[in-house]
Amino acid sequence: MKICIIGCGxxxxxxxAHLARVVDxxxxxxxxxxxxxxxxxxxxVSGSHEFAVSLRAASDPRELPAFDLGIVCTKATxxxxxxxPVAHLFRRGAVISAQNGLGGxxxxxxLTGGYVIRGTTxxxxxxxxxxxxxxxxxxxxxxxxxxxxNTPYSLVREAADLIVAAGLKxxxxxxxxxxxxxxxxxxxxxxxxxxxxxxxxCRLFSDESGSSSLGHLxxxxxxxxxxxxxxxxxxxxxxxxxxxxxxxxTDHPPSMLYDVNHRFRTExxxxxxxxxxxxxxxxxxxxxxxxxxxxxxxxxxxxTLQSQGRN
Amino acid sequence: MKICIIGCGxxxxxxxAHLARVVDxxxxxxxxxxxxxxxxxxxxVSGSHEFAVSLRAASDPRELPAFDLGIVCTKATxxxxxxxPVAHLFRRGAVISAQNGLGGxxxxxxLTGGYVIRGTTxxxxxxxxxxxxxxxxxxxxxxxxxxxxNTPYSLVREAADLIVAAGLKxxxxxxxxxxxxxxxxxxxxxxxxxxxxxxxxCRLFSDESGSSSLGHLxxxxxxxxxxxxxxxxxxxxxxxxxxxxxxxxTDHPPSMLYDVNHRFRTExxxxxxxxxxxxxxxxxxxxxxxxxxxxxxxxxxxxTLQSQGRN
Numbered sequence: 001m002k003i004c005i006i007g008c009g010x011x012x013x014x015x016x017a018h019l020a021r022v023v024d025x026x027x028x029x030x031x032x033x034x035x036x037x038x039x040x041x042x043x044x045v046s047g048s049h050e051f052a053v054s055l056r057a058a059s060d061p062r063e064l065p066a067f068d069l070g071i072v073c074t075k076a077t078x079x080x081x082x083x084x085p086v087a088h089l090f091r092r093g094a095v096i097s098a099q100n101g102l103g104g105x106x107x108x109x110x111l112t113g114g115y116v117i118r119g120t121t122x123x124x125x126x127x128x129x130x131x132x133x134x135x136x137x138x139x140x141x142x143x144x145x146x147x148x149x150n151t152p153y154s155l156v157r158e159a160a161d162l163i164v165a166a167g168l169k170x171x172x173x174x175x176x177x178x179x180x181x182x183x184x185x186x187x188x189x190x191x192x193x194x195x196x197x198x199x200x201x202c203r204l205f206s207d208e209s210g211s212s213s214l215g216h217l218x219x220x221x222x223x224x225x226x227x228x229x230x231x232x233x234x235x236x237x238x239x240x241x242x243x244x245x246x247x248x249x250t251d252h253p254p255s256m257l258y259d260v261n262h263r264f265r266t267e268x269x270x271x272x273x274x275x276x277x278x279x280x281x282x283x284x285x286x287x288x289x290x291x292x293x294x295x296x297x298x299x300x301x302x303x304t305l306q307s308q309g310r311n
Numbered sequence: 312m313k314i315c316i317i318g319c320g321x322x323x324x325x326x327x328a329h330l331a332r333v334v335d336x337x338x339x340x341x342x343x344x345x346x347x348x349x350x351x352x353x354x355x356v357s358g359s360h361e362f363a364v365s366l367r368a369a370s371d372p373r374e375l376p377a378f379d380l381g382i383v384c385t386k387a388t389x390x391x392x393x394x395x396p397v398a399h400l401f402r403r404g405a406v407i408s409a410q411n412g413l414g415g416x417x418x419x420x421x422l423t424g425g426y427v428i429r430g431t432t433x434x435x436x437x438x439x440x441x442x443x444x445x446x447x448x449x450x451x452x453x454x455x456x457x458x459x460x461n462t463p464y465s466l467v468r469e470a471a472d473l474i475v476a477a478g479l480k481x482x483x484x485x486x487x488x489x490x491x492x493x494x495x496x497x498x499x500x501x502x503x504x505x506x507x508x509x510x511x512x513c514r515l516f517s518d519e520s521g522s523s524s525l526g527h528l529x530x531x532x533x534x535x536x537x538x539x540x541x542x543x544x545x546x547x548x549x550x551x552x553x554x555x556x557x558x559x560x561t562d563h564p565p566s567m568l569y570d571v572n573h574r575f576r577t578e579x580x581x582x583x584x585x586x587x588x589x590x591x592x593x594x595x596x597x598x599x600x601x602x603x604x605x606x607x608x609x610x611x612x613x614x615t616l617q618s619q620g621r622n
Binding site for chain 2: 193196197198199200202204211212213214216217220269273276287288290291293294295297298299301302305306
């Protein structure tokens with residue numbers, strides 16, 4: 001069995017290292033230097049798990065065989081660019097989207113023409129270098145069929161079993177949308193507020209003591225997201241408001257805060273933007289998520305204006 | 312006749328200089344050094360008008376007489392601190408609030424116990440130093456009675472006539488709320504979007520070409536503001552959406568963008584916050600202005616967290 005991990009950030013490195021213990025793993029990465037050091041030194045995992053493995057890596061698609069399974073671990077914004085050069089290698093295989101938000105599955109399916117699996121992961125890690133990742137939260141990846149490609153549930157089970165055999169947690173679900181939407185609503189709300197305020201996920205996110213308190217906005221965003229999910233007939237797996245209250249104890253900087261601080265393009269189109277698109281499909285409105293989407297896009301546009309010296 | 316200008320930023324300096332040509336003007340300022348140079352060198356106006364005047368200035372209230380008229384020109388956030396030490400000097404006079412937003416009038420009335428006049432100014436200027444202000448837009452100040460103090464309309468007319476005699480534009484109105492609310496809705500919408508995105512008032516603010524375009528958010532904020540005004544029985548003087556479309560041609564950086572770039576406390580409580588409070592009074596909701604209010608307050612809170620080294 002041959003597996004390809006597409007993108008080796010912290011999540012991709014965790015999948016690649018664990019799976020390399022049980023099957024043939026190839027990492028497809030953007031930078032030639034990244035591929036070179038992975039081939040030379042392999043990957044080391046520290047933290048919750050401690051081990052080192054060797055694996056194959058390439059930045060040139062011509063060095064890669066056909067695959068039985070792929071796991072896409074890039075930023076949602078890079079999905080199309082990352083998959084396009086290797087899409088033909090998955091014609092007979094399945095591809096898991098393990099990315100943030102919603103919309104990656106459509107892009108993958110459009111490019112490979114094969115089966116796609118919805119993946120939602122709660123694992124977390126810190127990438128210390130190209131060859132060293134620290135495993136933090138040892139939590140599950142939820143997998144389910146992507147409906148438009150008619151992915152057989154047996155294939156989802158096989159993928160989940162493989163991830164479990166590799167030493168990670170995974171669960172196959174007949175319908176992964178309740179899990180995916182719980183994380184989507186949580187992520188869209190917390191990430192956009194963090195990106196616009198500059199705040200880490202701190203206690204202010206659950207503070208509803210005054211009329212100008214930020215917790216009211218989080219609550220309203222989450223309620224609006226639940227309303228969209230309900231209109232689509234999706235019963236949530238977990239309550240995003242409770243997820244927010246737990247996260248608000250951590251002072252963790254959400255990934256979109258990191259992105260705006262470094263002026264990287266954010267995943268807002270796949271988070272707030274996805275909620276707005278799905279709301280439109282369901283015939284309901286999502287004015288608050290639309291506001292967050294437009295504000296973050298405006299913030300991204302300000303970097304271009306500034307670099308043109310207009311501001 | 313004795314007039315006191317409270318706060319000599321660009322707007323305060325423009326009133327002080329022009330009025331000093333026709334009446335006794337005293338400037339009440341926070342910094343002793345500011346008072347000293349104004350007393351020594353007077354004020355110079357350049358740009359749309361060109362002249363220089365001498366005037367009296369003080370940072371110590373004991374150096375000031377009782378006044379017939381005051382014009383408060385501080386940031387809305389500084390109203391209480393600026394008025395409190397001189398409030399007793401206006402017991403028999405009237406005070407104009409020439410500040411951004413809504414809510415300054417209540418604070419002034421509570422402190423002086425005298426007549427208050429709603430002021431909304433469209434003048435603009437750039438303050439080059441303590442003694443030099445450049446006059447830019449030679450546009451009107453709209454004046455009207457502040458209803459709770461039962462200010463006689465004759466007093467409003469007198470104040471407007473005086474400002475006109477000094478060479479500025481002014482208009483007395485039986486009801487100044489239509490003018491004040493036009494500017495409030497415009498200012499709350501444009502300032503909060505600029506503060507959160509980092510964008511100057513540029514063409515993106517009126518762009519409605521795509522579903523993520525920022526113009527949709529401005530339009531929704533302005534419509535929500537109009538809805539609140541209508542619920543309060545206020546017919547607007549000017550359409551804030553048209554004001555936005557004109558301003559979007561200028562690339563002008565709104566004052567709240569300057570404030571957040573310098574980590575100064577913003578006027579958001581008197582802009583978006585005021586719309587939310589008035590909506591509550593009228594029994595309607597203003598969820599988008601509430602979102603902007605809470606986001607900007609969250610942004611202000613992030614500076615404290617960062618200076619505590621928590622982020």
